[in-house]
Amino acid sequence: MFEIKPYVDSKFCLECKGCCLFMKEKWLPHLLEDEKKLLEKDRIKLKEINNTDGCEFLNRKNHLCCIYGQRPFECRLYPFLLVRNEKTLDLVVHLACPFIMDSRESEYFKTYSSELVSFLKKSPAVDLLKKEYKAFRVYPEAELFKIESDILGKG
Numbered sequence: 031m032f033e034i035k036p037y038v039d040s041k042f043c044l045e046c047k048g049c050c051l052f053m054k055e056k057w058l059p060h061l062l063e064d065e066k067k068l069l070e071k072d073r074i075k076l077k078e079i080n081n082t083d084g085c086e087f088l089n090r091k092n093h094l095c096c097i098y099g100q101r102p103f104e105c106r107l108y109p110f111l112l113v114r115n116e117k118t119l120d121l122v123v124h125l126a127c128p129f130i131m132d133s134r135e136s137e138y139f140k141t142y143s144s145e146l147v148s149f150l151k152k153s154p155a156v157d158l159l160k161k162e163y164k165a166f167r168v169y170p171e172a173e174l175f176k177i178e179s180d181i182l183g184k185g
C-alpha cells in the first residue's frame with residue numbers, strides 16, 4: 031500500500047483520540063479487499079474494524095498502531111475521506127476532526143489538499159480506487175466539506 035503524508039500532527043491526535051480509540055465515535059475505518067488479502071498473507075489476525083470499543087490494531091500501552099506500515103488506506107487518508115456517489119468518488123474532509131476545524135482556512139490546508147488531489151488522480155492510487163470504489167461509503171453531508179468532485183474522472 032502506498033504511503034500518504036499524514037495531515038494531522040501525531041501529538042494533536044494523541045490528545046484528541048477521536049480515531050483508533052473512537053472515544054468520540056468520530057470515524058471508523060474499514061478494510062478494502064486488497065488490504066484484507068495483504069493482512070491475511072502476513073497472518074495478521076483479522077476482524078472488521080466495526081465497533082466502538084477501539085481498533086483491535088491499537089496497542090493500548092503506547093497508543094501506537096500495531097500494523098502502522100500496513101494500516102488501511104482510510105487510516106492513511108483521514109481526516110480526508112473519499113465518499114462514494116453513483117459513478118465515482120469525491121474527496122472531502124470530515125468536519126468532525128478538530129484539527130480540520132482549526133486549520134481549514136490555512137495555507138497548509140490548501141497546499142496539502144491540492145497535492146492530495148494530484149496524488150489520488152494518478153497511478154497507483156487511481157488504479158486502486160477504480161478497482162475498489164464501491165467499497166467506499168456515504169457519510170452525512172452536514173459533516174463534510176467537499177474538496178474535489180469526481181476523483182476517478184467518470185463523471
Ligand code: SF4
Pocket residue numbers: 038042043044046047048049056108109126127128129130
Ligand atoms: S479526529 Fe482528527 S485530530 Fe482527532 S485523532 Fe482523528 S485525525 Fe487526529
Ligand code: SF4
Pocket residue numbers: 049050059085086087088089094095096097098101102105
Ligand atoms: S488500523 Fe491502526 S491507524 Fe487504523 S484505526 Fe486501527 S490502530 Fe488506528
